[in-house]
Amino acid sequence: MSELFDAPSPARLRPALAGVPAYVAGRPAKPIPGLITYKVSSNENPYPPLPSVAAAIAEASGQVNRYPDMMNVALKAAIGESCGFAPASVTVGPGSTGVLAQLIGALCDSGDEVVFAWRSFEAYPILVRLAGATPVMVALNDAGEHDLDAMAAAVTDRTKLVILCTPNNPTGPIITDAAARAFLAKVPAEVVVIIDEAYVEFVRDSDAVASFALQRDYPNVVVTRTFSKAYGLAGLRVGYGLAHPTLAEASNKTSIPFSVNLVAQAAAIASLAARDEIDARVDAIVAERQRVVAGLAEQGWRLPATSANFVYFPLGPDESERFDVTCGDAGLVVRRYGGEGVRVTIGEEAANSRLLEITGRLRSALRT
CATH class of the missing domain: 3.90.1150.10 (Aspartate Aminotransferase, domain 1)
Structure with a gap:
């Protein structure tokens, strides 16, 4: 052999x-x-699933001989209701990393550029290069924060996407709302800006970016979040994005069929109900x-x-x-x-x- x-x-x-x-x-x-x-x-979250979530997982496990709802109708409705967005503005994927991959795949071709801070989430350069695009990595400042002035200066006519990670992984600082708005004022409207908020539930700083309001003010903004951290569903892989319906639909188009499995959908919905x-x-x-x-x-x-x-x-x-x-x-x-x-x-x-x-x-x- x-x-x-x-x-x-x-x-x-x-x-x-x-x-x-x-x-x-x-x-x-x-x-x-x-x-x-x-x-x-x-x-990872040190706590096991809540009893109500574990019960939803157990019930859903008895149906895994069937495909999940590929359109994630119930999950998108629950996320939309929780966040104050219409379901048409919700996109889901296998973790927020999956949603990021979908968005990068929808936006980027060979020769395009994606700007993000470094060091930041390790998947960013991987996803960008897999799409055939070029990562433009802008150094963090000495405090481990995004250097937004340098990132704005790095945007060119080849830039399709900017990713802002707040709180930044692995360093931890937030981006303030004032800083995010000042940054967006410098970025062309056709450049999509993803605000990656995988750890947002742990934020207690009142100056932190108000991402939902920001998305409504700037249609080129996408907010991505996950059920892996605060909700403790890392092993089930489910995340979501909130965006202009055109961008949400584009993300849906680039997702693989049935990317969020049946058990993950049930657990995420139950987790939202147990907020x-x-x-x-x-x-x-x-x-x-x-x-x-x-x-x-x-x-x-x-x-x-x-x-x-x-x-x-x-x-x-x-x-x-x-x-x-x-x-x-x-x-x-x-x-x-x-x-x-x-x-x-x-x-x-x-x-x-x-x-x-x-x-x-x-x-x-x-x-x-």
């Missing part, structure tokens, strides 16, 4: 694939004898974030201001590796970004306390 693959492949792959970086997922936690290990590398309970869980995570941020500040760490469910340590190559290894040895699996820094999810209370124990030891060690 192996001899079949000894010869070179006859396939002629797209040249664009040569420039596509590999997506790096958060590592799972490996068992350590005598120690509870925690995976805080993927920004009060979801909000209580999010409040608990935010309280833990505040505890961790305060503890890190007391230890002397100076980190980007986070409004998400994670904190980011902007460290150099050696310090990033030491931080990663030390956490791993202590049963805490974190997400290292090469030699740039380390992101740590706000997880279970015990995991957060262990992080503070580790960072307390590392703070003095990294000075030596």
Whole structure:
């Protein structure tokens, strides 16, 4: 059997694939004898599904011999009602990453450019290059924030799309409403601007972008969100976008058939119906974030201001590796970004306390 693959492949792959970086997922936690290990590398919600959501999942699982509703009628109606948008302005996909892929596929051809901050969500350059377009990556400022003036200056007549990630993954800062509006005033109306709000439910800053109002004022704005983080449905993959109906329909056209499965649709609808309970869980995570941020500040760490469910340590190559290894040895699996820094999810209370124990030891060690 192996001899079949000894010869070179006859396939002629797209040249664009040569420039596509590999997506790096958060590592799972490996068992350590005598120690509870925690995976805080993927920004997952530490809580299991609510009982009402678990019941909806169980009921839907008995119907998986049937295809889901390809048009996602009930799901779009529920999202629209929750957000105050007509169903025609709602598009859904397998996670907000799926919605982003659909929008990029609808907008971009070879030679087109997509502007986004860097470092930001790791999928952006992958999705852009897979569409045959060119990523234009604009460096964050020293505070880990979008440099919106530089991003506006990077827009050319080849720019089809700009992506703003707020709070930014992996650094954590928000984009303010005033800054977003000032930016949009500089961007041509035919350039689509996606406001990627995967972590919006964790935001408590009153100055943060009011994305729904912004979308109504600027028809070229699309808001993308997900059920993976605050709603705790990462394993089911369902996200959504809110846009002008023309853009929403274009996103629907580029989605693969039945991209949001039957169980995911049922779980998302049930989660929207249990929003009060979801909000209580999010409040608990935010309280833990505040505890961790305060503890890190007391230890002397100076980190980007986070409004998400994670904190980011902007460290150099050696310090990033030491931080990663030390956490791993202590049963805490974190997400290292090469030699740039380390992101740590706000997880279970015990995991957060262990992080503070580790960072307390590392703070003095990294000075030596």
